[in-house]
Amino acid sequence: MNLVTTMLINVINNSHNSVVDRDIAKYLIANHENINSLSISELAKNTNVSISQVSRFVRSLGIESFSDFKEALVYHGEQKRHTGLQREIIDYRVYQKMVTEEITYFYQNFDESRVDKLVYDFYKYPKIAIFGILNSDNGAKELQYNLIGWGKICISYTNFQDQLDFIKSADSNTLIVIFSFSGNYVMKNGYSRFYHTYDYLKSSKAKVYVITKNNLVQELEYVNEVILVPIKHDLYNYTLQCLVDLIFMKYQKNLIK
Known part of the structure; x- marks a missing residue:
């Protein structure tokens, strides 16, 4: 599932x-394979709405035009939950071994000192936001609940779009934690072109942490702290759960002291 599809699901x-x-969102999801050849007038006709209503809908997603929407849909493409399993169909026992290796690899190679800094800032900052998109949103929500x-x-x-609006208006008393294993959320790329993520992050006054497997994120001047997550097989949903548990246990331990 890709970002654009996720945004449409959120509308529904x-x-x-x-x-x-x-209704527009449902139609776009049901016909996503044919959207690239569809004009805005055809979409309006097929959903029994006006062209202006389609334009307003697209802008509500944070995208400037229907043509940009179609480009974004192509850019993001299909993103499966387990990218490491796309190449071939594997036996469940092999998969079980890969999961075990993934978790072990994380605990053997992760630098816990990065988490200690984050936990300290949880106590320091009065306003905290935890964001993620696609699968990373699960980690953000789990940490929030804990x-x-x-x-x-x-x-x-x-x-x-709500996440981006928050980042844009955040002040210096705000801590923002972004889960983005690929790093795409914070890099200057297609995301920043369609959603202005780069501009918003660069101008934000908040302290920004990024949790990622992408080493290049460390080079971004507008990211204050990077928590690098070691990944072996791209089964990052298991690694994500381990990381969230570790962050919370350290926070809990400091609270009890």
């Missing part, structure tokens, strides 16, 4: 969105 799942917006359960209030928006 939000009962506060209009029927028009949800911290709130122990009295640490933090926010975690599912909607990508």
